[in-house]
Amino acid sequence: MDFKTYYDNQRKLVEQFLKQRIAKKGISRVDEAMEYSLMAGGKRLRPILLMATAETLGKKGYNFLPVACGLEMIHTYSLIHDDLPCMDNDDYRRGRLTNHKVYGEAMALLAGDALLTLAFEVMLEQRNVKPEALIETVREMAMCAGNFGMVGGQVLDLEAENKQITAEELRKLHAGKTGALFIAAIRGGAHLAGASDQELRCLTKFADLLGLAFQITDDILDVTSTTEELGKPVGSDEKNHKSTYVSLYGLEAAKALAEKTCEEAMQCLEPFGDNAWALREITKLMCKRRS
Amino acid sequence: MDFKTYYDNQRKLVEQFLKQRIAKKGISRVDEAMEYSLMAGGKRLRPILLMATAETLGKKGYNFLPVACGLEMIHTYSLIHDDLPCMDNDDYRRGRLTNHKVYGEAMALLAGDALLTLAFEVMLEQRNVKPEALIETVREMAMCAGNFGMVGGQVLDLEAENKQITAEELRKLHAGKTGALFIAAIRGGAHLAGASDQELRCLTKFADLLGLAFQITDDILDVTSTTEELGKPVGSDEKNHKSTYVSLYGLEAAKALAEKTCEEAMQCLEPFGDNAWALREITKLMCKRRS
Numbered sequence: 001m002d003f004k005t006y007y008d009n010q011r012k013l014v015e016q017f018l019k020q021r022i023a024k025k026g027i028s029r030v031d032e033a034m035e036y037s038l039m040a041g042g043k044r045l046r047p048i049l050l051m052a053t054a055e056t057l058g059k060k061g062y063n064f065l066p067v068a069c070g071l072e073m074i075h076t077y078s079l080i081h082d083d084l085p086c087m088d089n090d091d092y093r094r095g096r097l098t099n100h101k102v103y104g105e106a107m108a109l110l111a112g113d114a115l116l117t118l119a120f121e122v123m124l125e126q127r128n129v130k131p132e133a134l135i136e137t138v139r140e141m142a143m144c145a146g147n148f149g150m151v152g153g154q155v156l157d158l159e160a161e162n163k164q165i166t167a168e169e170l171r172k173l174h175a176g177k178t179g180a181l182f183i184a185a186i187r188g189g190a191h192l193a194g195a196s197d198q199e200l201r202c203l204t205k206f207a208d209l210l211g212l213a214f215q216i217t218d219d220i221l222d223v224t225s226t227t228e229e230l231g232k233p234v235g236s237d238e239k240n241h242k243s244t245y246v247s248l249y250g251l252e253a254a255k256a257l258a259e260k261t262c263e264e265a266m267q268c269l270e271p272f273g274d275n276a277w278a279l280r281e282i283t284k285l286m287c288k289r290r291s
Numbered sequence: 292m293d294f295k296t297y298y299d300n301q302r303k304l305v306e307q308f309l310k311q312r313i314a315k316k317g318i319s320r321v322d323e324a325m326e327y328s329l330m331a332g333g334k335r336l337r338p339i340l341l342m343a344t345a346e347t348l349g350k351k352g353y354n355f356l357p358v359a360c361g362l363e364m365i366h367t368y369s370l371i372h373d374d375l376p377c378m379d380n381d382d383y384r385r386g387r388l389t390n391h392k393v394y395g396e397a398m399a400l401l402a403g404d405a406l407l408t409l410a411f412e413v414m415l416e417q418r419n420v421k422p423e424a425l426i427e428t429v430r431e432m433a434m435c436a437g438n439f440g441m442v443g444g445q446v447l448d449l450e451a452e453n454k455q456i457t458a459e460e461l462r463k464l465h466a467g468k469t470g471a472l473f474i475a476a477i478r479g480g481a482h483l484a485g486a487s488d489q490e491l492r493c494l495t496k497f498a499d500l501l502g503l504a505f506q507i508t509d510d511i512l513d514v515t516s517t518t519e520e521l522g523k524p525v526g527s528d529e530k531n532h533k534s535t536y537v538s539l540y541g542l543e544a545a546k547a548l549a550e551k552t553c554e555e556a557m558q559c560l561e562p563f564g565d566n567a568w569a570l571r572e573i574t575k576l577m578c579k580r581r582s
Contacts, residue, residue, distance in 0.1 A: 026438030027467050028446035034438065081404060085377075086396035105377035106449055109400070110442050113372060116404065117437035120411045124430035131422030138429075139415035146408035147317030147325065151401050155319035158397055176318050 003281040010051060010061070014044040014072065017065045021122055026114070033103040033111035034118070038076050040094050045286075046185040047072045052278035053189030053203060056269070063128055064192045067137060070123035071185055074145050077115035080108055082154070092232060116145075129192055137191040141184045149180025165243045171212070178218075179211030186210075199271075206268035206279070209261050214286050216258040219244035221291070223251060229291045262287040294572040301342060301352070305335045305363065308356045312413055317405070324394040324402035325409070329367050331385050336577075337476040338363045340501075343569035344480030344494060347560070354419055355483045358428060361414035362476055365436050368406035371399055373445070383523060407436075420483055428482040432475045440471030456534045462503070469509075470502030477501075490562075497559035497570070500552050505577050507549040510535035512582070514542060520582045553578040 022035045047068035051061025061068075083090040083098040084105060090098050100108035123138045143149060153176020160173060186207035190200050221230060222237045223246055237244045245254040265283050269276040313326050338359035342352025352359075374381040374389040376396060381389050391399035414429045434440060444467020451464060477498035481491050512521060513528045514537055528535045536545040556574050560567040 027440075027443035027463065028438065029450070030438050030442060030446040077404075081400060084400065086400060107446065109372060109375065109377060110446055110449075113368075113403075113407065114438040114442040116407055117433050117442065121430055121433035121437060124426050124433065131426055135415050135422055135425060139412055142408050142412035142415065146412060147319065147321050147405040149318075151321060151405040151408065152318035155321040155398065155401055158401075159320065172318065 003278075003285075006278060006281070007048065007285070010048045011044050013051075013062050013065060014047045014069060015039075017069045018072065021069065030107065030110050030114050033099060033107050034115050036102060037080050037093075037099050037111065038073065038115065040096055042076075042094060044072060045282075046075055046181055049182065049185040049279075049282060050189040050192075052282055053186045054193040056203075056272050056276045056279050057190065057193035057195055057199065058275060059193040061189070064126065064189065066126040067123045067134075067141075067188055067192060068185075070119040070138075071141060071181065071188065073115045073119035073122065074141070074150075074184075075181060077112040077119070078145075078150060078154075080112040080115070084108060087158075090232075094232075126192075133191055133194070137188050140191070141188060144180040144184035144187075149176050149184070150178075151176075153177030153180065160243055162241045163243070167248055170243055170245070170248060174215040175208070175211065178215050179208060182211035182214065183207045202268050202271055206265050209265035209268065210283060210286065213258055213261040213265060213283070216245045216254055216261065217287060217289065219246045220251065220254055220258060221289075222246070225290060258287060294569075294576075297569060297572070298339065298576075301339045302335050304342075304353050304356060305338045305360060306330075308360045309363065312360065321398065321401050321405050324390060324398050325406050327393060328371050328384075328390050328402065329364065329406065331387055333385060335363060336573075337366055337472055340473065340476040340570075340573060341480040341483075343573055344477045345484040347494075347563050347567045347570050348481065348484035348486055348490065349566060350484040352480070355417065355480065357417040358414045358425075358432075358479055358483060359476075361410040361429075362432060362472065362479065364406045364410035364413065365432070365441075365475075366472060368403040368410070369436075369441060369445075371403040371406070375399060378449075381523075385523075417483075424482055424485070428479050431482070432479060435471040435475035435478075440467050440475070441469075442467075444468030444471065451534055453532045454534070458539055461534055461536070461539060465506040466499070466502065469506050470499060473502035473505065474498045493559050493562055497556050500556035500559065501574060501577065504549055504552040504556060504574075507536045507545055507552065508578060508580065510537045511542065511545055511549060512580075513537070516581060549578060 018038055022038055025031050050068040050071060051064060054061045054064055079093060080099045082088055083093055084100055091101050092098060099111055120138065123141065126134055153173055156173040157177055183204065186203050190203045195203065219237065222234055225234050227234050245257065249257060262283060266280060269279055309329055313329055316322050341359040341362060342355060345352045345355055370384060371390045373379055374384055375391055382392050383389060390402055411429065414432065417425055444464055447464040448468055474495065477494050481494045486494065510528065513525055516525050518525050536548065540548060553574060557571060560570055
């Protein structure tokens, strides 16, 4: 199978699972606002990473759709809250109006809250995994998503606005803001697939480097892509006086750093041989992407 | 032991656990905002209910502090988000400035997000429980807190503003907004203590009635208490044109309904004999409270 077919198949599995799960309605109209953002497309990178990691360890990725899709819900809630007026105040996301532009601020706030909450409910619906392993996996997901990880990074990001920060501070900020959910995806897949300590160490290092490469590429795209390709306005980092890998190192050095980081990530996959095919292809895709 | 001593002891256990757990810092200043609201006092009713329910089934309540205190974190996050300008826009809570008044809107939003996330992390740290029972308990907590429960009820509440709603709609709204976390507390304690199906049914009915009694009492206090006693402005329901049990039935009928509901709740505890002592006392306290 070629990689494009593989990725499309995995994405369809994720779309299908999310669609079915979100069709189970609650007691209010918040469901509509949740569905609006959850089913707005996107690369579904985090759940696909989780499944590809399980496959790297010889397991079927689709067996872990509940945990994988819970992670996508966490990612989606973070986008809804990030777009709110008190945060980035964005009107568009993936070429569509943002949640609060359609449903109002209060509803968007609550839709985010409900998606984060549903994420944990769905993850705990995972079957065919040792209960102890599921508890450890979901506990770690929470750790990566909260004040130790993603939310912590978002706060560092807030505080870095209009301020020159050091390379070290930028690394820490992104390790939280974007890196932590990559770690959650890859370590989650590894835990669920019953990884050994040694395997877990290699994959954690891989996740860390992949997250870094992803972020540097993001910063590069903000100055080299077009608004059409990206689905959101380019040049926003400069406009918002944000420190980025490009503003810190310059464009060419940032490109070189992205490439080097990708190569190092690839090296972490060597022990897994052919089984790491999908993870390798995803890594290449992430470093070559135009959006 | 008299009940006041019992309640004070339980509250101290909760305070101590929360204080210790929140001292484990993340990567940013969001921890300070989280701690500000989490350690602002309050009755700690939900965790104490969870522990008292476990005791009703012959188990030690303090063994379940992680799950109990996770629930308190969910309650606290909901208050922070509820107070935000796009929601109730409140400046004071429990006699102190609200979170966003101290830390700003963006930080308060993220502090709420991080507390909700931490709640699940902490609940999954629970030990000395069968892993299957813990998974089921935490999954149900999420269900009670999200679009099926608390958040769903908050949305119904938003949509009921400035609108006359029926008694049935008011019941559904509050069953979500306040009732669901009482259900979570009591069913959580029951699951963790290994309740039988029959015990679970009785306690669920008790939780439902207790939540209702709590809400009717809240509505009554909004017209009969003083701002000093309540720690927040009285008369806010009428000012905000909210449908309440008082506006729907009148004060005297609301008082009678509260009393009848309390009695019915008490009846659900009969099968548990003396073991239900703490739950009975909590029920009495909740129906007699002045704040």
